[in-house]
Amino acid sequence: MTDALLKMCDITKSFPGVLALDNVALEVASGEIHGLVGENGAGKSTIIKVLAGVYKADAGTVEIDGHVLPDVTPRSVHDAGVRFIHQELHLVQHFTVTESVFMGQEEQTLLGLSTRAMRQKAEAFFETALGTEMSGNTLIRDLGIAERKLVQIARALIDNQAKLVVFDEPTAPLTSGETDKLFTAIRKLKEQGIAMIYVSHYLAEITGICDRVTVLRNGQNAGRFDEVFDDSAPAMISAMVGREIDELFPKTEHTPAAPRFEVTDLSAEKFEDVSFTIHRNEIVGVAGLVGSGREDLIDTIYGLAKPRSGTMKIDGVAQKFRAPADAVGAGIALVPRDRRHDGLVLDMSVSDNINLAALDTVSRGTLENRRAANAVATDMSETLDIRPRNIAATLRLLSGGNQQKVVLGRWLNKGADIFILDEPTVGVDVGAKVEIYQHIENLAQDGVSVLVSSSDPGELIGLCDRILVMLRGKIVAEVSTTDLGVDELVALTTGGATQEAVS
């Protein structure tokens, strides 16, 4: 590990209103596995995209093998021997393994495609380079996710020109058993002298396989670990978090009243045996990484996905939701994580969106009562300070924070007993964040039961009374937020605290 294979120096990248990278350095020695960690929004994916030539940096240089790339484009980076294993697989279900590996780089002779030669080459590559057996004739759809990941890797590396491979959250869709196969392949690649950048939220994996680690925080370098030990996770977490929870939160103590929403042994495709109870006047959080089953849990509770088994009760009465309409009927409201896709009808007005869930309350018989609807919308936009103060404005034209207030306003208008908020402040500016936190707090004061799912640990601790921690489809901990530190919560969600073994 003497000479640097990749040297990214003083990389700065800004987007309108956001400084995503601020003089960031990333250095990878040849033959090493270099970990890249940081919270959501820390700049990990931005710097990877700069390296990939997807984003053009405002300033800074990229040096590979001692040569500064004059122009960082997908092409020049590829020619320099850098390969990317993206989080999404992008494989065609009905192709064979061979076809997938050689897609876009088929080998042919004058007589057409040399199918046989390609198959043998692919199979040999799996065996020697990735240390696994794979038949070239198998269809992608018949493979497990881990094996598909290997096909994706083979596709990137089959030309034997790779010097540096970037893995972006490679284990996110995998179960813990499946990750072993991937790590075997990664170690095998290392033996062949290929350097790797390994981006992951799972600190246990990072400490398990990485030689060195770079930590990013808020678009800046927040530390580099030149030696990694099994117990390095806590130090990394404090480097990642590095801040106190600010005074954003209106938190007061709640005295949870009677239980309202009880979930028992709920299982679905991506999580199992989840049980919890939310009381009146209580805010409960759900923490967990992407792929922890957190999103699927929310979808299942709201009737967007089917549970496999388990029960849900509201005020002691068993519930079965075949569609969100049933959940809404039972008094549940969802502020969804993908606000622009699931939360709002972007081409409708503020008034229409606010009234959408409770149209029957602003009607004469089946006819719309536009005056009543507009009065409701006007009231709500006063209460929530929605800007512009124009209820006829199309939702598409509002800022993220104001759009989110409209979603919130819809459910406040509808009046639900159980509020589920999924990533309530994603893409919301700080000012609107504080207001949204206050409204959530007000709900709890009014006796509503609130469930907040978030990837921002600070938000969960600041807002919630207790937090359910999900990891790989299970609730692994339930913690009170009193005296809970962000680093402790991050440790729980990343499996860093449970010392989950990585083989």
Added chain:
Amino acid sequence: MTLQSIFARFGLVIIIVMFFSFFSYISPVFLTFDNQVNIVEASAIVLILALGMTLVVAMGGIDLSIGIAFDFGAAFAVVALKDFGAAWYIACLVGVMGGALVGLLNAFLIVILKISPFMATLGTFFVGSSVERVFTNGGGPISYRRMPQEYRDLAVGDVFGIPTEVVIAAVVCLVYFIALERSIFGKRIHAIGLQKDAANVAGIPVRRYMFIAFILASATCAIGGLIGSANIRMFTPLAGFSYLLDAIAAVFIGAAIHPKGRPNVIGTMVGVLFLGMIGNGLNLMGLDFNLKAALSGLILVGALALAVAQQRLR
């Protein structure tokens, strides 16, 4: 406001006015009251089918089987009259139910089996055409010369001097206007059409609404079939197909003149009358009637291009 933006905003209206002036200038008959009544009368059936189509398109779907629903309406009613001696109003009811059956099949394919509306209604169209041919032993018409006068009057009668079919079309139009543009039902249908997932999360029973809408659309088209069969006193297999393209064109022309580009009842009505005017005008000029399709196509594409230009200006 530049000339360009004026044209983008009111382009279609300008085109309509231009055609209207042109036909008035070129043909002495065009502007006469009788001829204008002709246009409206000839547009009645297309309008009824186009309204059914408007409902489905507003909900984000498409219905290629409206012709089958038209045919089924005619067939069920004529058979009820001829073979069962049903009263005229019973025959109408049976005809509408026959059309609803087509919608039921569409709804089943789309909502339960989750096939895309385009493919599902195309399938229904094929199956329906075949059923009609088999039922009529190869496609011969089922004629019934002695149908009750009341039924016959659906096409040839009048209400206070206004042709009955125009009155029926106007009533259907009014009902659709209220349902789609002024009721909770319509608001929810539009929400589904604009953003289905968001409508679902907002607690709208999307599947139930889609089910109902496909059935309503087909039942509406069957009303057109009643009038058609009353007019010629027979059921002609596959007669409904000829309305499909005009109906689709009218809906999209109507959406193009809507300020937000949405399918809407008034726009559809304008679209239908516009297409009717083109056909009528060409006819009066002694031009080949077959040119109408070419002009309709050009106008449709032009209208959609204008709609895109409008979006860009906004």
